[in-house]
Amino acid sequence: MEHTSFPPLSRVAICGGTHGNELSGVYIVKEMQKQKVEKIGSVSVISVLSNPPAIDVCRRYTETDLNRCFSDAKLSSTLTDSAAYEMRRAHELNAQLGPKGGEKAVDLIIDLHNTTSNMGVCLILSYLDWLTLHICKYIQTKMTSAPVTVMQLNDSNADGYSLDMLGKHGFAIEVGPQPHGVLRADIFNMMKRTLDFTTDWLQEFNDGHIFEGGEVETYSFLRSVDYPRDASGQITAAIHPQLQDKDFTLLQPGDPMFLSFSGETVKYEGEPVYPMFVNECAYYEKKIAFHLAEKITLKVPSISVKN
Amino acid sequence: RPALPVHRSARRVAIFGGTHGNEMSGVMLVNLWVQNNTEVQRKGVEVQPFITNPKAVEKCTRYVDTDLNRAFTPENLSTLGGGDLPYEVRRAQEINRMFGPKGSPEAYDVIFDLHNTTSNMGCTLLLESSKDHFNLQMMNYIQASVSNSNLYCVCCFFAGLEVGPQPQGVLRSNIFESMRDILKHALDFIELFNAGMEFPPCTVEVFRLSERIDYPRDDNGNIIAMVHPNLQDCDWEPLNPGDPMFQTFDGKTIHYQGSGTVYPTFINEAAYYEKQQAFATTRRESLVASAIRKA
Numbered sequence: 001m002e003h004t005s006f007p008p009l010s011r012v013a014i015c016g017g018t019h020g021n022e023l024s025g026v027y028i029v030k031e032m033q034k035q036k037v038e039k040i041g042s043v044s045v046i047s048v049l050s051n052p053p054a055i056d057v058c059r060r061y062t063e064t065d066l067n068r069c070f071s072d073a074k075l076s077s078t079l080t081d082s083a084a085y086e087m088r089r090a091h092e093l094n095a096q097l098g099p100k101g102g103e104k105a106v107d108l109i110i111d112l113h114n115t116t117s118n119m120g121v122c123l124i125l126s127y128l129d130w131l132t133l134h135i136c137k138y139i140q141t142k143m144t145s146a147p148v149t150v151m152q153l154n155d156s157n158a159d160g161y162s163l164d165m166l167g168k169h170g171f172a173i174e175v176g177p178q179p180h181g182v183l184r185a186d187i188f189n190m191m192k193r194t195l196d197f198t199t200d201w202l203q204e205f206n207d208g209h210i211f212e213g214g215e216v217e218t219y220s221f222l223r224s225v226d227y228p229r230d231a232s233g234q235i236t237a238a239i240h241p242q243l244q245d246k247d248f249t250l251l252q253p254g255d256p257m258f259l260s261f262s263g264e265t266v267k268y269e270g271e272p273v274y275p276m277f278v279n280e281c282a283y284y285e286k287k288i289a290f291h292l293a294e295k296i297t298l299k300v301p302s303i304s305v306k307n
Numbered sequence: 308r309p310a311l312p313v314h315r316s317a318r319r320v321a322i323f324g325g326t327h328g329n330e331m332s333g334v335m336l337v338n339l340w341v342q343n344n345t346e347v348q349r350k351g352v353e354v355q356p357f358i359t360n361p362k363a364v365e366k367c368t369r370y371v372d373t374d375l376n377r378a379f380t381p382e383n384l385s386t387l388g389g390g391d392l393p394y395e396v397r398r399a400q401e402i403n404r405m406f407g408p409k410g411s412p413e414a415y416d417v418i419f420d421l422h423n424t425t426s427n428m429g430c431t432l433l434l435e436s437s438k439d440h441f442n443l444q445m446m447n448y449i450q451a452s453v454s455n456s457n458l459y460c461v462c463c464f465f466a467g468l469e470v471g472p473q474p475q476g477v478l479r480s481n482i483f484e485s486m487r488d489i490l491k492h493a494l495d496f497i498e499l500f501n502a503g504m505e506f507p508p509c510t511v512e513v514f515r516l517s518e519r520i521d522y523p524r525d526d527n528g529n530i531i532a533m534v535h536p537n538l539q540d541c542d543w544e545p546l547n548p549g550d551p552m553f554q555t556f557d558g559k560t561i562h563y564q565g566s567g568t569v570y571p572t573f574i575n576e577a578a579y580y581e582k583q584q585a586f587a588t589t590r591r592e593s594l595v596a597s598a599i600r601k602a
Contacts (some may be wrong), residue, residue: 183541
């Protein structure tokens with residue numbers, strides 16, 4: 001594969017509290033703002049509390065999920081008086097960190113999230129980008145204390161709906177398991193380390209280091225599975241104990257998926273797949289019990305900064 | 308032989324779910340039993356499953372206006388005001404009418420208030436009084452019957468059954484089934500008691516609530532440290548003076564400065580950040596429960 005170069009990454013945004021009750025990111029950003037962190041080495045840093053009213057009440061959102069407001073369609077819509085707070089905020093963030101797809105957009109957005117699922121450290125890419133894949137590869141080599149997985153959502157730029165889409169490059173750091181509204185020191189420390197490795201990489205990149213090509217193993221989103229429900233929409237089963245906490249462990253046909261309240265086991269039928277976001281609290285209302293993914297090994301070229 | 312303390316039959320039992328609308332085990336169990344109560348029927352007992360805070364359950368939130376589980380004060384229960392009152396105060400009054408008034412002959416005999424916690428507390432029975440021989444005997448019976456040894460008893464300000472760890476808004480199968488199993492044995496105990504079985508004296512280990520410890524905060528009330536990784540998830544394990552307690556955001560350790568060993572519980576419960584509590588300390592005691600028999 002041909003060596004690829006990118007312009008220097010001089011403006012980076014670190015965002016926390018995109019979901020107001022995912023506390024690691026909230027407190028990392030609050031600390032950065034308290035310590036007035038504006039530069040890390042050669043990189044100027046903007047730290048952002050994405051959804052302050054949701055943070056104040058410690059809820060995911062006040063009216064609508066902020067992290068679904070950044071598609072091209074939503075960002076170009078005219079805001080009416082009755083527009084949800086988060087739609088307004090998305091437009092504000094687009095003006096501050098974007099505009100999405102524009103020349104003035106920040107070079108990189110790192111969006112900090114937590115999940116109630118047992119996903120460890122998971123780096124989420126909305127679409128494939130050699131630069132962010134190299135960051136992921138670097139973090140995977142450096143983090144020896146915990147496994148790091150890379151997830152790709154396969155969104156087109158236009159459809160990409162998450163906050164990290166606003167920057168020229170972007171990805172989310174998702175760490176779990178942590179209950180929403182709880183701040184665990186071990187989870188906080190893992191997210192901090194992941195962020196520190198990211199800024200280390202940015203230093204090396206801007207300094208001219210050549211990052212060798214290679215392979216990155218990713219989990220590519222296929223589809224979602226909902227809970228079994230009754231006629232009135234109430235769930236009638238829980239994630240089976242043998243699937244609970246088994247994110248990124250191969251699920252084979254015949255493996256248990258749900259345990260109904262009346263004691264029946266519902267088994268998985270289909271091709272072998274990898275479950276992720278198993279029993280994420282916020283996904284009950286989105287009718288998702290878990291996502292399914294296939295493992296895809298991607299080849300990345302060597303990259304360096306363009307001078 | 309000495310006269311046994313006699314206790315009236317437990318004829319009417321209530322099972323409350325959704326007192327906190329996002330504590331899912333109780334919500335799902337009570338919904339299940341409201342639809343079909345076969346599982347909770349016992350001879351000689353009327354068992355009433357009941358959702359105490361339906362609005363909070365609908366929104367999957369702890370409470371709408373104020374914490375229902377702190378709303379049963381004498382002032383709240385006697386105040387007038389109708390529609391102007393906070394939703395949970397009105398609910399408390401209604402629940403008191405339906406299942407109480409507490410201490411009166413019309414009150415239900417036993418109420419199981421089902422809760423979950425984000426803390427690693429296993430299954431915890433919360434008792435209001437250390438002199439409650441009926442509940443202590445029930446606790447002893449359940450401990451002897453359940454397969455898991457993760458069962459604790461706390462003397463505290465309010466009664467209930469607390470199972471964790473489980474995030475708010477999440478239903479974990481193992482937590483759900485543990486709570487279901489405990490209630491099964493609790494109802495079996497009540498049935499046996501009502502049938503005239505005598506329960507001999509027994510010793511029950513309890514943890515008596517001592518102090519509430521808050522997070523270190525700055526002058527603006529913001530927390531400046533987190534429960535230390537060495538303390539996180541260590542509910543019921545001894546905390547000795549000098550042991551790590553909190554970790555600041557830049558990695559420094561704050562140590563426990565108490566005068567003796569305590570047993571922490573409710574470590575890092577989500578709902579207690581706003582109540583200024585990082586964890587509670589308890590002291591271990593052995594309580595002797597008298598023999599009991601139905602009157």
